[in-house]
Amino acid sequence: MNNLFPNNRVYTLDGGFSNTIESLGVCLHPKLWTGLCVHDHYKEVVKTHQAFVRSGADIVTTSTYQMSFEGYQSENFNKEDSIKFMRSAIKAAREGSTNSSNSSSDSDSKSKVKVAISVGPYGAILADGSEYTGAYAFEYGAMEKLKSFHYERLLAFQSTDDHDDGGDLYACETIPCINECKAIIHALQESNAINQLPVYLSLSIKDNKTLNSDESLDEAVRVIEELTSGYDIGIGINCCSPSVVEEALITIRNANTSKNRVLLAYPNLGETWDASDRDWKSNSGINIKEYSNYVNRWIDAGARIIGGCCRTTPEYISAVNEIINQNRK
Numbered sequence: 001m002n003n004l005f006p007n008n009r010v011y012t013l014d015g016g017f018s019n020t021i022e023s024l025g026v027c028l029h030p031k032l033w034t035g036l037c038v039h040d041h042y043k044e045v046v047k048t049h050q051a052f053v054r055s056g057a058d059i060v061t062t063s064t065y066q067m068s069f070e071g072y073q074s075e076n077f078n079k080e081d082s083i084k085f086m087r088s089a090i091k092a093a094r095e096g097s098t099n100s101s102n103s104s105s106d107s108d109s110k111s112k113v114k115v116a117i118s119v120g121p122y123g124a125i126l127a128d129g130s131e132y133t134g135a136y137a138f139e140y141g142a143m144e145k146l147k148s149f150h151y152e153r154l155l156a157f158q159s160t161d162d163h164d165d166g167g168d169l170y171a172c173e174t175i176p177c178i179n180e181c182k183a184i185i186h187a188l189q190e191s192n193a194i195n196q197l198p199v200y201l202s203l204s205i206k207d208n209k210t211l212n213s214d215e216s217l218d219e220a221v222r223v224i225e226e227l228t229s230g231y232d233i234g235i236g237i238n239c240c241s242p243s244v245v246e247e248a249l250i251t252i253r254n255a256n257t258s259k260n261r262v263l264l265a266y267p268n269l270g271e272t273w274d275a276s277d278r279d280w281k282s283n284s285g286i287n288i289k290e291y292s293n294y295v296n297r298w299i300d301a302g303a304r305i306i307g308g309c310c311r312t313t314p315e316y317i318s319a320v321n322e323i324i325n326q327n328r329k
């Protein structure tokens with residue numbers, strides 16, 4: 001991660017993919033959510049990535065969060081189709097990051113935009129809100145199931161020839177519990193993905209000391225440290241309330257014994273997910289000004305990559321990027 005994001009500077013990550021593509025008039029699939037966008041709305045996927053690049057994002061994240069063999073199979077797509085969708089999402093993100101028409105930025109900075117392959121938690125495919133609790137990771141036999149789920153998908157993401165875009169890094173995100181951290185790390189190692197691209201692991205938390213599973217954030221960071229010693233992986237938090245980010249970054253820093261990790265933060269707007277409605281409760285999220293007002297504090301707390309999660313728009317990322325740029329001067 002430090003090689004990909006050098007010079008101790010702060011980098012801008014993109015924002016919420018699903019809300020941004022919906023704003024282009026795309027209706028998400030009721031079950032596969034963003035997982036079918038590259039199939040049905042490829043151009044809009046590219047446009048969504050472009051919108052974030054124009055907002056100043058140094059990193060765009062692929063629309064692969066919800067993609068899985070299990071999900072596609074339930075909608076009668078075979079394994080070959082599933083792999084095609086996954087690879088197509090990487091291609092679309094690259095297209096969006098290298099071909100941002102109407103961009104006023106210079107072409108040099110565009111060529112530096114990185115493509116992060118989103119690796120969502122197992123709960124994301126269950127579509128029952130359990131990605132916010134990690135309940136599935138405590139069932140009998142869960143570890144083996146989780147490991148194999150992540151292993152198969154990581155293999156599919158890897159490019160098989162020189163013409164195939166393999167992305168620039170893996171963004172393993174919204175991880176709700178320690179068991180899934182362990183499963184992902186094992187899968188990254190067994191699939192050799194961890195030796196091919198930089199990786200970051202981002203945890204979903206309910207407060208500055210607690211994962212969404214009610215386990216300790218401090219303990220999760222120690223487990224990650226122990227299982228990935230020798231690897232330069234990033235550690236972060238996402239899809240949490242912006243109000244807990246600063247203190248959570250301090251918790252991570254204090255637990256992070258090797259002290260050289262790239263730290264990330266990309267919270268949501270502080271709203272609550274309603275699993276039964278499959279939507280965010282009300283429009284109670286904080287506005288752009290309130291969101292960007294936090295950014296300096298996150299930088300001071302050690303964040304090296306900052307962006308937004310659910311419901312953040314290109315306008316939010318533009319405001320975040322402005323604060324980051326002010327800090328670079």
Ligand SMILES: [Zn+2]
Pocket residue numbers: 238239268309310
């Ligand atoms: Zn989110």
